[in-house]
Amino acid sequence: MKAETLKIPGGKELIDVVKVFEALGIAEKMKIADLGCGRRGHFSLQAAKLVGTKGIVYAIDILQPALKSVESLASLFGINNLKTIWADLEVPGGMNLETESIDLVLLNNILFQTKKHEIILAEAKRILRRGGKLLVTEWEKTGAPFGPEPEKRVDKEKVKKIAESVGLVFEKEIKPGPYHYSLIFLKK
Numbered sequence: 001m002k003a004e005t006l007k008i009p010g011g012k013e014l015i016d017v018v019k020v021f022e023a024l025g026i027a028e029k030m031k032i033a034d035l036g037c038g039r040r041g042h043f044s045l046q047a048a049k050l051v052g053t054k055g056i057v058y059a060i061d062i063l064q065p066a067l068k069s070v071e072s073l074a075s076l077f078g079i080n081n082l083k084t085i086w087a088d089l090e091v092p093g094g095m096n097l098e099t100e101s102i103d104l105v106l107l108n109n110i111l112f113q114t115k116k117h118e119i120i121l122a123e124a125k126r127i128l129r130r131g132g133k134l135l136v137t138e139w140e141k142t143g144a145p146f147g148p149e150p151e152k153r154v155d156k157e158k159v160k161k162i163a164e165s166v167g168l169v170f171e172k173e174i175k176p177g178p179y180h181y182s183l184i185f186l187k188k
Helices: 015-026 042-051 064-075 117-125 156-165
Strands: 031-035 056-061 081-088 100-108 127-137 169-177 180-187
Touching: 015 042, 015 127, 015 169, 031 042, 031 117, 042 056, 042 064, 042 100, 042 169, 042 180, 056 180, 064 081, 081 156, 100 117, 117 127, 117 156, 127 156, 127 169, 156 169, 156 180
Parallel strands: 031 056, 031 100, 056 081, 100 127
Antiparallel strands: 127 180, 169 180
C-alpha cells in the first residue's frame, strides 16, 4: 500500500509522513516500534496500515491515556496489527521488547522532552535488528510560532554524535516539514 493512499487524519500539516515513510522504505511484514507515540499515534497508525496484516507496530508511550487514545483510533480505523506498550523510554530494557527484534524504530519529537538522549538512543539500537533503521524527527533549532522553546530543541549535530556514540551509522537527512528535521540511522 502506498503511503499517499492512507486516510488517517492528523499531523500532516507539520510533518509529511508520506515523505518520511517513502525515505524509510516501509514495506509489508515489517516490525516497527514507535517510541513516544503520543495520543494521536499518527506515525503508528500510518505505519500499521503500510506493514499489512503480517506486520506489526508497537505504539509505545509512558502516558496511559495516550495509549488508550491510540487503541481507540486503531479500532475506529479497523487496524488490528497495532499493539500498545506502556514503558518509560528513559529506563534501559523498559520497553520489554526483545533485543534485535525490530526492523524500524521511530523516535518523533521526543528528545526535546528529555536529557537522557543516550539512554533512549541506546535502547532504540538494542531493539533494532542488524540492518534495521532508526528515524529521529525533531524540531529545528530555529524559532517557530509554536512548539517547544528554541533552547529545549535538540541540535541535529548533537543527535548524530550521540547516535554514533551508541553504535548507529548516519545514513541520511530529510526535511519532513517546515519546522522539523529527520535523521535516518542504520544498525550494522
